[in-house]
Amino acid sequence: MRPPSPPRPVAFTRLDSLAAFLGARLPAGALASWGKVPGTKALLNLFIELSEGDCVLLTAAPPQHPVVRAxxxxxxxIRNRCGALLVETRQLLSDGTLRARGARPLSEKMRPGETPEAAAARAVREELGERVRVRILDCAEPRVEERESASYPGLPVRYELHTVDAELVEGVPEEGEFETEEAGEHEDEVEVEGGGGAITVKRLYWKWVDDDEVAVGAEDERQRQSAH
Incomplete structure (x- = not known):
């Protein structure tokens, strides 16, 4: 008996071919909700992610999931001198939606061939600002999580998570709350015929918290996602 084929990535050169591929594999009505339901992203967002190597679509996934976004x-x-952790609490999207983030640390999708440390440095520049400096301390072994996607309802996502520990050197307040402008997303400048504009992050809201608050925020986020 031959072993099952491993998942393989699927590439797309046109937005309509991606739409046709997903339309045949996602639950009825899922694709139509993208970019329409507050907090979700548009099909064009996914097309750009695939084009830039921020993610891949895998087929030959488990039977209940004909396709998975990986x-x-x-x-x-990032911690300050007092040991508090920097977390993102909210995002302002280009469609005016204010999306709660459930007290998440700074995170960034990794590009092909990029190391976790390089991705961490890029995340700091793009989301906190060019003047912010952190010191990278350590990088843990990756772990894998699978869940339903809040950005793309109906399309399961498989995360390979690389945790990088760092300490703040300078560039942002070391206590309380503050906000920054997103400098890494320009998809709102891109439109495809029939696809509309992509939905992007415009502003990010940050807060210094202790570890207990992070645990509570993570649980609240899991419950919120399970309710949708």
Whole structure:
């Protein structure tokens, strides 16, 4: 008996071919909700992610999931001199939606061939600002999580998570809350015929917390996602 084929990535050169591929594999009505339901992203967002190598679509996935979005993510746990952890609490999207983040540390999708440390440094520049400096301390072994996607309802996602520990050197307040402008996303400038504009992050909201608050925020986020 031949072993099952491993998952294989699927490439797309046109938005309509991606739409046709997903339309045949996702639950009825799922694709139509993308970019329409507050907090979700548009099909064009996924097309751009695939084109830039931020994720891949895998087929030959488990029978209940004909296709899975696979993403490698660097999670950057930045601490200040008092040991508090920097977390993202909310995002302002280009469609005006204010999306709760459940007290998540800074994170960034990794590009092909990029190390977790390099992705962490890029995340700091793009989401906290060019003047912010952190010191990278350690990188843990990756772990894999699978869950339903809040950004793309109906499309399961498999995360390969790389946790990078870092300490703040300078560039942002070391206590309380503050906000920054997203400098790494420009998809709102891209439109494809029939696809509309992509939905992007415009502003990010940050807070210094202790580890107990992170655990509570993570549980709240899991419950919120399970309710949708």
């Amino acid at each position: 993403v490698r993510v660097a999670i950057v746990r």
